[in-house]
Amino acid sequence: MTSPPELPRLDDGEAAPAAAPPPVVAGAAPSARQTQKEATRNRVIAAARELFDTQGYQGTTIREIARHAKVSVGSVFTTFASKYEILSQVMVNRLDGLYAEFDRVTPHLRGSTADRLRTIFAVHFAFEARHKRLFLAYIAATYDWTLPPTSMPMGRNRRLQDVICDCLEKGKAEGDVNPDVEAQEIVDLLMAAYVWIYRLAAWHDADARAMTAIMDRQIGLIAEGFKPR
Amino acid sequence: MHIATIQAADQNGAKAPTRRALAKQQTRAKVLAAARRLFSEQGYEGATIRDIAAAAGMSTGAVFANFADKSDLFREIMITDMVALGEDMRAAAQHGNGVEDTLLRIFTAGYAFYQTQMPLARAAFSVGWSPDDGPALRGSPPVQVLRDLIAEQLARGVERGELVEDAQVALRADMLFDAYLSNYPQAIFENWSLESLQARAHSQISLLLAGARRS
Numbered sequence: 001m002t003s004p005p006e007l008p009r010l011d012d013g014e015a016a017p018a019a020a021p022p023p024v025v026a027g028a029a030p031s032a033r034q035t036q037k038e039a040t041r042n043r044v045i046a047a048a049r050e051l052f053d054t055q056g057y058q059g060t061t062i063r064e065i066a067r068h069a070k071v072s073v074g075s076v077f078t079t080f081a082s083k084y085e086i087l088s089q090v091m092v093n094r095l096d097g098l099y100a101e102f103d104r105v106t107p108h109l110r111g112s113t114a115d116r117l118r119t120i121f122a123v124h125f126a127f128e129a130r131h132k133r134l135f136l137a138y139i140a141a142t143y144d145w146t147l148p149p150t151s152m153p154m155g156r157n158r159r160l161q162d163v164i165c166d167c168l169e170k171g172k173a174e175g176d177v178n179p180d181v182e183a184q185e186i187v188d189l190l191m192a193a194y195v196w197i198y199r200l201a202a203w204h205d206a207d208a209r210a211m212t213a214i215m216d217r218q219i220g221l222i223a224e225g226f227k228p229r
Numbered sequence: 230m231h232i233a234t235i236q237a238a239d240q241n242g243a244k245a246p247t248r249r250a251l252a253k254q255q256t257r258a259k260v261l262a263a264a265r266r267l268f269s270e271q272g273y274e275g276a277t278i279r280d281i282a283a284a285a286g287m288s289t290g291a292v293f294a295n296f297a298d299k300s301d302l303f304r305e306i307m308i309t310d311m312v313a314l315g316e317d318m319r320a321a322a323q324h325g326n327g328v329e330d331t332l333l334r335i336f337t338a339g340y341a342f343y344q345t346q347m348p349l350a351r352a353a354f355s356v357g358w359s360p361d362d363g364p365a366l367r368g369s370p371p372v373q374v375l376r377d378l379i380a381e382q383l384a385r386g387v388e389r390g391e392l393v394e395d396a397q398v399a400l401r402a403d404m405l406f407d408a409y410l411s412n413y414p415q416a417i418f419e420n421w422s423l424e425s426l427q428a429r430a431h432s433q434i435s436l437l438l439a440g441a442r443r444s
Contacts, residue, residue, distance in 0.1 A: 140354075143351050185429075189436065192404075218400070218404060221397065221404060221437065221440055225435075
């Protein structure tokens with residue numbers, strides 16, 4: 001978790017059809033344009049990520065992003081509909097790296113269900129604690145209806161929910177989770193605790209360790225509720 | 230409103246012309262009513278001071294004479310609502326029977342309060358999550374009252390012997406309050422009915438109380 005992958009997989013671009021032709025066909029015009037567009041997209045995302053981190057989402061303008069990425073303001077707008085869409089893409093890319101790591105790690109987690117959940121969230125906080133203000137801006141923006149509903153609100157991120165759900169199902173199978181509780185309800189409670197901690201962290205400037213400590217207690221309390229009666 | 234009156238009187242000395250204070254109060258009320266409507270229709274980000282002034286039939290200057298900025302205006306609306314919400318919740322709690330039932334009544338009163346004004350709830354969440362305005366809203370006294378009301382029910386449960394001595398009241402109250410808030414996205418984005426919200430809240434409350442119950 002200490003190595004945030006610096007190579008975001010750009011698998012989400014509506015601009016890149018899945019069946020992209022092999023670029024080796026020399027001089028094929030659409031391919032060249034495609035590559036060009038892809039390159040612009042990558043540069044905008046990289047520039048935005050840096051600016052958002054240093055000066056915040058609200059404090060960053062599209063114009064600055066364009067200047068930083070060394071592309072024109074116009075080409076930013078032909079690639080992204082809004083600043084919020086750039087933000088969502090930055091967040092999605094970053095989390096993709098995290099989830100790839102989860103896929104590798106979770107099958108090997110040991111201990112009780114509560115302990116496994118604690119590890120999952122601890123990894124999350126360690127990965128994202130530096131960007132907590134950005135996360136808040138991201139959540140706030142999902143309630144902003146002047147923007148098109150382009151992306152997934154953070155708290156409802158399905159991939160994290162799936163990881164937690166798997167963990168709970170495994171607990172049911174192993175007998176430390178009450179088979180009568182509905183996994184999704186536990187997931188929702190955990191997600192509520194999780195996003196709340198970001199807010200707390202941003203306001204009180206807590207680090208990953210402090211965030212993890214609070215989450216550990218909250219998971220303990222929720223675990224009392226899902227243990228077999 | 231009271232604050233406005235007092236301030237006006239102070240500024241103008243002891244012999245403050247009541248008529249002027251009254252006029253100022255009316256202006257504020259007009260601005261607040263217009264702002265409430267526009268925030269509901271266009272969200273927090275979509276409503277501008279200029280639009281609000283136009284809807285209230287006055288100049289932007291007149292709006293700024295009464296409110297520092299948009300977030301000041303919004304905060305005042307929120308605080309008015311939170312005070313009313315706190316009263317509704319407290320009234321609902323009176324009829325409760327035991328911790329779980331009382332908490333459910335409190336939550337339900339909250340969802341019922343916002344049921345007819347979900348767009349405003351959405352705007353409140355937008356502001357509540359913003360890194361700049363969030364802390365002020367969440368830390369404001371009327372919001373604290375809501376959280377305290379939850380903690381109070383837990384403390385009573387401990388007194389009555391319904392909950393164990395070591396019920397971790399503060400942590401549990403925070404988590405219950407958060408569970409209460411966590412259902413708003415469903416209400417806002419997926420149009421959940423009051424019954425669905427209530428059913429969801431019920432199982433959340435029961436889960437969060439499980440570890441503290443005296444068995």
